[in-house]
Amino acid sequence: MKRFYCSCGAEIFFENTICFNCGKLVGIDIVGSEMFTLKTKGNGLLSATMGMNTRHYRFCKHRSPDTLGCNILVRENDPEEQCVSCRLTRIIPDQSIPRNVKRWRTLEEAKRRMVFNMHRNRLPYQTRTENPVSGLCFDFLEDRRSNPNVFEEIVYTGHSSGVITVNAAEADPEYRASMQEEMNERYRTTLGHFRHELGHYFWMTLIQGTKWERPFDVLFGDHRRDYDAALKEYYANGPAEDWVEHHISAYSSMHPLEDWAETWAHYLHMMDTLETAVSFGVVNVDIENGNFRDVIGKWVELTIIMNSLNRSVGKADAYPFVLSNEVYEKLTFIRNVILASRR
Template sequence: MKRFYCTCGQEVMFEDSVCPACGQMLGFNPEGLEMLAVFADGEQALRFGNDGGWLPCALRDHPIACNWLVREDDEHEQCCSCRLTRTIPTQTVPINVQRWKILEAAKRRLVYSLLWLGLPIVDREQDPAMGLVFDFLEDQRTNPLVKKRVVFTGHKEGVITLHAVEADDVHRIQAREQMNERYRTVLGHMRHESGHYFWDRLIRHSDWHPRFRRLFGSEENYRQALDYYYTYGPPPNWVSRHISAYASAHPWEDWAETWAHYLHIMSTLETANAFGVLPQADVYSSDFQVLMQKWEQLTVLMNSLNRSMGMPDAYPFWLTPQVVVKLRFIHQVIAASTRR
């Protein structure tokens, strides 16, 4: 992610709505991917930018504290990220207010990455049948008052469903241990599920499909493959061919896991570049082999820093040659589909 600054020169964080140094109100412009200061024109209405052409998201003063902006002439009151959410966890349950805040914060980071990469985000208004939308749901395991007995995180026809309890650190750690995972975060879930959405958008019925099958395999028998995986686990040699054990369950999951890691890589490299850790003129336009070299250097640094603090590796994965080939394919698909 880029670095952001207030007009006073103070560096601010992506989530900030007020400058900690001068107290200036700030808002994030999702078109320019920049932080804008409040427009001082003597009006009572809150406006942002040099011309006052941006308005705050309707959820700015809500507990989820969205700091994104909406164009003055936009018919929507919510920003382009918030209006992707269709269903929220029951807000009469106090803990769900915090869960929703965490889920939306992660979604904004996902949407930032998609915008930065220039990927087309087609929402439900543009495509009622397959447009992107998020449902943050509960089930009776965490809220006995809801009707759904079990909710699974997943994707279907543009709908990304996340169980709201994924916003709880304790639950995620327990689930990670139970499923023998190396990594489990809310943002990771969203990046993974967005991979399924973009498979439908970019691969299905496209000229990329035959190559996808050569690299990842045929996407037939999805349910049977998942049942087999959850019964017998991954194959013994999964490490040489897949980024994670779960990626070995089925080609769709392999794609989604690899897609998520591509977003991990690009987002983290952009941040490292912004801070001058691994100087690179333009991470996005760099040769893929250069990106992989930079990523290898950066992960060694990240993991070494974490170990110095007595913490687990920040990136506990190893990119084998077969995984790198799949990442290169995703890089090519995105480059061909970009609006940048």
């Protein structure tokens, strides 16, 4: 992600609602991929000046620190009360339980970053209101393992026809750590989940039934392969021994559609992290228009720095992945699909 600055010159961060240097209110315009200082106008309106232009906004309905502390702004002419990120959520876990207040907050924090990512990559999507059949929305559900009063025995995080379901317990660090251990994963974060599930949504909207479907099958494998059988096989016997040569993660080897979602999440992960590194002057590369081989070269350079920094403070590697040639081909395919979707 790029860096943002307050009108006083101090750096402001994506999660901030005020500038810690001058105390002025700050907010994010997701559609414009910008964050800036706000002036209050009385009547509930806010204004922000960028160069010669002044734009008017309202706060998201969930701006209050007692709810989500959401710092995304609603444009003046937008009839919705919730910002473009919050409005994508359809179901939240029971807020009369204090644990769930914190969970909703944690999930929305990660989701805001994902929504910013989605707009920054100019990915076309429809909300559930715009398209009730396959528009994008999020359901955050509890299951009986953490709340005996709910109907669902087990909630699996997943995607189906635009609906992304996330087990609310994924917001709990202890739950995530235990699942990471159980699934033998190298990396598990709420942001990673959102990016992965978003991948399934964009497979449906950008690949399925399009000219990309055949080249997808050649590169990732036949998407019609029996999914339930593949899932059973994976949990019974584990990943193929040589998965590192073909896939970005062990789970990727389960089914071509999971390979796509994992590699897609990885692409967003890489590009966002690279943009951060470029804006801090750690590496120098044109992420948007540069030759992809050069971009990947800089990425590998950056991951060596990231891992070395982590080791210096006694932490595990920040980037425990290997990019094989086949994975590189898959990432290139994803980049081409994203770039073509903008036209």
